[in-house]
Structures are given as structure tokens and as C-alpha cells.
Amino acid sequence: MNNKRKExxxxxxSNGTVIDHIPANKLFQxxxxxxxxxxxxxxxxxxxxxxKKYGRKGIIKISEKYFEANETDKIALVAPTATLIEIxxxxxxxxxxxxxxxxxxxxxxxxxxxxxxxxxxxPTKFKVIKxxxxxxxxxxxxxxxxxxxxxxxx
Amino acid sequence: xxxxxxxxxxxxxxxxxxxxxxxxxxxEKEPHQNLLNGRVIAxxxxxxxxxxxxxxxxxxxxxxxxxxxxxxxxxxSVQKGESLKDTILTVCNYSDLIVMRHPVDGSARxxxxxxxxxxxxxxxxxxxxxxxxxxxxxxIKKTQGTLENLEVxxxxxxxxxxxxxxxxxxxxxxxxKFHLVSPVELKLPxxxxxxxxxxxLQYEQYTDFSEVIPKSDIIYMTRIQRERFPDxxxxxxxxxxxxxxxxxxxxxxxxxxxxxxxxxVNEISIDVDSNPKAYYFEQALxxxxxxQALIAAILGLK
Numbered sequence: 001m002n003n004k005r006k007e008x009x010x011x012x013x014s015n016g017t018v019i020d021h022i023p024a025n026k027l028f029q030x031x032x033x034x035x036x037x038x039x040x041x042x043x044x045x046x047x048x049x050x051x052k053k054y055g056r057k058g059i060i061k062i063s064e065k066y067f068e069a070n071e072t073d074k075i076a077l078v079a080p081t082a083t084l085i086e087i088x089x090x091x092x093x094x095x096x097x098x099x100x101x102x103x104x105x106x107x108x109x110x111x112x113x114x115x116x117x118x119x120x121x122x123p124t125k126f127k128v129i130k131x132x133x134x135x136x137x138x139x140x141x142x143x144x145x146x147x148x149x150x151x152x153x154x
Numbered sequence: 155x156x157x158x159x160x161x162x163x164x165x166x167x168x169x170x171x172x173x174x175x176x177x178x179x180x181x182e183k184e185p186h187q188n189l190l191n192g193r194v195i196a197x198x199x200x201x202x203x204x205x206x207x208x209x210x211x212x213x214x215x216x217x218x219x220x221x222x223x224x225x226x227x228x229x230x231s232v233q234k235g236e237s238l239k240d241t242i243l244t245v246c247n248y249s250d251l252i253v254m255r256h257p258v259d260g261s262a263r264x265x266x267x268x269x270x271x272x273x274x275x276x277x278x279x280x281x282x283x284x285x286x287x288x289x290x291x292x293x294i295k296k297t298q299g300t301l302e303n304l305e306v307x308x309x310x311x312x313x314x315x316x317x318x319x320x321x322x323x324x325x326x327x328x329x330x331k332f333h334l335v336s337p338v339e340l341k342l343p344x345x346x347x348x349x350x351x352x353x354x355l356q357y358e359q360y361t362d363f364s365e366v367i368p369k370s371d372i373i374y375m376t377r378i379q380r381e382r383f384p385d386x387x388x389x390x391x392x393x394x395x396x397x398x399x400x401x402x403x404x405x406x407x408x409x410x411x412x413x414x415x416x417x418x419v420n421e422i423s424i425d426v427d428s429n430p431k432a433y434y435f436e437q438a439l440x441x442x443x444x445x446q447a448l449i450a451a452i453l454g455l456k
Contacts, residue, residue, distance in 0.1 A: 112259060114257075114258055114259045114279050114280070115258070116238070116258050116259065116260035116261045116263075116264045117260065119258050119261075120237055120238050120239065120258075120261075120264065121237065121239075122264050131344075131348070139260065140260075140263065141259070141260025141261075141263045141264055142259035142260035142279070143162065143259075143281055143282070144259070145345060
């Protein structure tokens with residue numbers, strides 16, 4: 001499969017960001033955490049697309065949008081294989097993989113309803129850990145681990 | 155340890171734990187020492203826990219200290235809607251140290267971050283109860299002469315029992331061999347088992363209790379609570395499977411001792427109480443010495 005064919009599946013954008021190599025089953029979670037439902041820019045997405053590297057993948061293209069560090073941290077937590085491609089005037093100007101942060105503060109919620117961060121006005125704080133290959137957030141306060149499927153972001 | 159809060163047993167290194175246990179032994183020899191000499195310690199129990207509260211207050215008074223505080227949230231300003239932060243900051247003005255029990259997980263860590271005086275966690279929800287863990291370690295050391303290389307059997311509710319989790323994690327520093335006896339529904343959570351695996355220690359899981367008794371230096375009993383089972387029939391099936399009675403101890407080791415964080419319901423028959431291997435009431439007394447030691451160490455008095 002060549003690149004031209006891919007562009008036919010999901011339209012090209014003139015300026016903005018392409019998030020590629022999203023695990024196919026995480027596409028909608030990435031859309032949710034980036035709050036793209038509320039975006040007033042052009043957003044294209046596709047999933048279960050063929051990928052040489054990963055078998056099946058998801059992709060999102062967002063016009064006029066470039067991501068800040070706290071947003072790429074969120075993407076890394078649910079889609080660690082993702083690649084960010086910055087497009088300016090139809091040209092790829094930067095391609096980067098996302099880095100899984102060691103710590104995350106304020107961006108995610110603790111899944112434990114009895115955690116102090118869900119009961120009092122306390123900003124969340126997590127250490128990012130890997131258990132049997134899966135990324136989890138270890139809460140600094142209640143010491144419970146939030147798994148990828150339970151991750152909810154502010 | 156001076157001026158440092160104790161929130162989770164993992165906050166202390168092995169050396170610091172051993173140091174507390176040594177100071178506790180001094181208090182056991184001489185419980186009345188006027189070290190606090192009128193200092194004020196706040197005892198904030200946002201949920202009732204008579205046993206833990208009395209143990210702390212006894213420890214404070216034996217050292218000549220004064221206690222201010224409350225024994226349930228109903229009699230505190232929480233009822234008026236005050237935030238935990240505001241309560242803690244206010245009480246810091248009135249005390250040299252805060253002992254705190256709270257129903258919310260992680261509340262003690264948060265309190266230690268906003269407080270200007272050290273906090274001792276006397277239980278935060280289902281999370282941690284480090285002074286219980288210290289008194290368990292003290293009891294094991296006292297009865298076995300060492301904490302190293304022991305075979306420790308945990309029985310009952312290993313899934314929800316926070317004292318079990320803390321003690322298992324602490325014992326991972328002492329080359330322990332673990333025997334884990336529980337119904338399938340109440341097995342030790344994998345997050346706790348991970349500590350055993352990371353320390354490269356041996357553990358075995360059983361659903362049958364009797365076979366491990368002869369292999370145990372310590373048998374740590376816990377209560378299986380009815381409310382842990384979504385299906386009452388499941389509870390009925392297992393509720394009598396983990397009861398220790400005196401005849402079961404016939405083949406136990408000479409040095410074997412029975413521990414229980416209390417309160418007990420029916421998981422240890424009362425005929426065990428008179429067996430010299432029963433240690434659960436002395437275990438509770440050890441809690442006073444350990445809490446004296448901790449308060450003295452944190453205030454820099456020992």
C-alpha cells in the first residue's frame with residue numbers, strides 16, 4: 001500500500017497535526033481525551049486501517065492544531081505507539097514519537113472514588129508505571145493503580 | 155525520622171523500622187517516661203476507631219503528654235463542611251504532632267503535605283495503617299527473636315485486609331517465605347504480590363488451611379467479612395473454612411505464634427486463647443510501646 005492511497009482514505013490537511021499509529025482500539029479514547037468532539041476545526045479520523053508495523057491502526061488529522069506537552073503526555077498514556085506529524089502548507093515539517101512521562105500531575109483522574117483527590121480539592125499526582133507491559137498510573141495519595149482502560153482526563 | 159510524617163510503611167527504610175522497634179523495646183521495659191512533659195498532641199479521628207485511638211492516647215499519656223482532638227467526624231467542624239486542609243492547618247496551631255484517622259484513601263498523605271507539624275497516619279480508608287504494621291513486626295521479632303528468614307502464614311481475607319498488605323510488603327525486606335491461605339475470591343491482590351516477586355521471595359497460595367500449620371513460624375489470622383461477598387451463599391460456603399481451633403495446633407512448631415489484628419469474631423476459637431502460642435492480646439499491648447517509640451522518634455526525644 002502506498003502513501004497516495006492512504007491519503008485517499010483520510011483527507012490531507014494543509015496545516016495542523018496528524019496523529020498516526022494509534023492502536024486501533026484506542027482511537028476513540030484519544031478523541032475523547034483531546035476533547036475533539038468540541039473542536040471547531042476540521043477533524044478527520046479513521047480506524048482499523050492497515051499498518052505494516054502494527055497490523056491495524058487508527059489515525060486522526062486535526063486542522064490548525066499543534067499540541068502542547070500536557071496534551072502529548074495524555075496521548076502517550078493511552079496510545080504510546082502514536083506518532084505526531086506536524087503539517088504546514090501540506091508539507092511535513094516535524095515527525096515525532098510521543099514519550100511516556102515518568103510523572104503526570106493534574107491531567108488525569110484517579111479511578112478510586114474514595115481517593116482524597118476525588119473527595120477534596122486536591123490536584124492529582126501519579127507515577128507512571130509499567131505492569132506486565134501495560135501502562136498504569138500509581139496514585140501518589142491513595143496508592144491505587146489506574147489502568148489504561150480506566151483513565152479519565154481533566 | 156525527626157519531624158518526618160509516617161503515612162505509609164514504605165516511607166521508612168529497613169534500618170529506620172529496626173530503630174523504632176529497638177526504641178519500643180526500651181518503652182516496654184520502662185513504659186512511664188515523662189518525655190513529652192506537657193507537649194500537646196492532636197488526636198483527630200474522623201471516623202471512630204476505639205482500639206487505635208485508646209492505644210495512641212495511652213501512649214501519649216504514659217509519656218506525660220496532653221491530648222486534644224475528637225473521636226468522630228460528627229463532633230468536629232467537618233460536619234459544618236470544613237475542608238480537610240483547613241482542619242489540619244487549624245489544628246497545627248494547637249499541637250506539636252497530629253495523629254489522624256480518616257475514612258478517605260490518601261487523606262493522610264495529603265494532610266502531611268499541608269501540615270506544618272508531622273502527621274502519624276492511624277489509618278486512611280482502605281489504604282495504609284503503618285502503626286499496625288510496626289506493632290505486628292515488633293510482635294514477630296519479640297516472639298521469634300528475629301525478623302529474618304521466617305515462614306509466615308496469612309489466613310482469611312487477603313484481598314481487602316490492609317494490615318495484611320502492609321505487613322506483606324514490610325516483610326519483603328526480611329527474606330520471608332509466605333504462605334497465603336484464602337478463599338479464591340479473597341486472594342492477595344497482584345499489586346501486593348508484585349512486591350514478593352520483585353524481592354525474589356518464595357510464596358505459595360492455598361485454599362486449605364490445615365496443611366500449612368506445621369510449616370509456620372507465625373500464623374496471621376484475619377476476619378472474613380460477610381459484606382465482602384456479593385453472593386451470601388458464597389460467604390456461607392467459606393465462612394467456616396478458615397477457623398483455627400486448638401486441636402489444629404497439635405502439629406505446629408514449638409516457636410509458632412498466632413497473631414490477629416483484632417477484633418476477632420469467630421475465626422479463632424476461644425479454646426485457643428489459653429494456648430501459650432496465642433499471642434493476639436499481647437500483640438495489642440505492643441501497639442502502645444511501638445506508638446510511644448514512634449512519637450518519641452518523630453519529636454526527636456529518643
